[in-house]
Amino acid sequence: MTGLSSASSPDPAIWICRQGEIETTDLPDWLSETERSTVSLFSGPRRREYLASRWLLRQAIAGASGKDAAVCRPVPGRPIESQHPTGWRLSLSHSNGLCACATSSVGVIGLDIEPAERHPQWQKVVKRWFTAHEQAWLLGRNQPDQxxxxxxxxxxxxxxTGRGIAGNLQTLEVSPDFRLAGDQSEPDWYASCSRVGNFLVTLVFRTAGAATPPVIRLLPEPPGSLELAPASADTQLVKPLVFTAITRRSD
Known part of the structure; x- marks a missing residue:
């Protein structure tokens, strides 16, 4: 068995699948010991979500590298890069039954997916955590989608950038025309945000040379048995809502 051809997978890429109905009660033999220990702590939907995300991680590495999914694996612990084959940065996100994994061989990446209609009490979040400039335009326009x-x-x-939410949300400032300014000194930072079905899919990444929006690949749901057979992916052609460089903040 072989993975998808890396020649057909531009860098970076985002791989997406629905969680589906995982039927197996026995853990697949391709799980690492760390993953077995982690999934043993879960049950019900959380268990299915975790297993689906681990299936997707291997399919994403396979699709990006052209290797057999059965031999692909992320590093133990937080899956931020591949262990085999080496050389791939990873970022995983899941929400409301959807799993997504970004891959890049060039630089760091960060992926977030959110249901497009999810914005409960968003004004409180803006007032508490966003910059004064962001508060002014977001509250003034009163548009939850923005x-x-x-x-x-x-x-x-x-x-x-490898940081948590607490105390760090203001390290990236977003202007009304969606120009982005961050606190990192390195060049070549970019951001892309697209709507895929009922979800927003957003990737921040570094790259060398000319940057293009990430290619989005839709995979089928994991089989109930979680077999790591080759999975064909359909390319989702979506014009990004936002695609821009991230400049260095002047303050």
Whole structure:
């Protein structure tokens, strides 16, 4: 068995699948010991979500590298890069039955997905955590969809820069025309936000040379048995809602 051809998978790429109905009660033999220990702590929907995300991680690495999914695996613990084959950065996100994994061989990446209609009490979030400039335009326009776009950009930024939400949401500032300014000194930071079905899919990444929006690949649901057979992927052609460089903040 072989994975998808890496020649057909531009860099970076985002791999997406529905969680589906995982039927197996026995854990698949391709899980690592760390993953077996982790999944033993879960039951019900959380268990299915975890197993689906681990299936997707291996399919994403296979699709990006052209290797057999059965031999692909992420590093133990937080899956931020591949262990075999080496050389691939990873970022995982899941929400409401959807799993997504971004891959890149060039630089760091951070991925966030959110249901497009999710924005309960968003004004409180803006007042508590966003910059004064962001508060002025988001609260003035009163458009929840714009808040959610900003939120996913900030979440993806924090994942890419390796930081948590607490105390760090203001390290990326978003202007009304969606120009982005961050606190990192390195060049070549970019952000892309697209709507895929009923979800916002946002990636922050670094790259060398000319940047293009990430290619989005839709995979079928994991089989009930979680077999790591080759999975064909359909390319989702979506014009990004936002695609821009992230500049260095002047303050």
């Amino acid at each position: 808040f959610l776009t900003v939120w996913t950009l900030k979440e993806a930024w924090l994942k890419a």
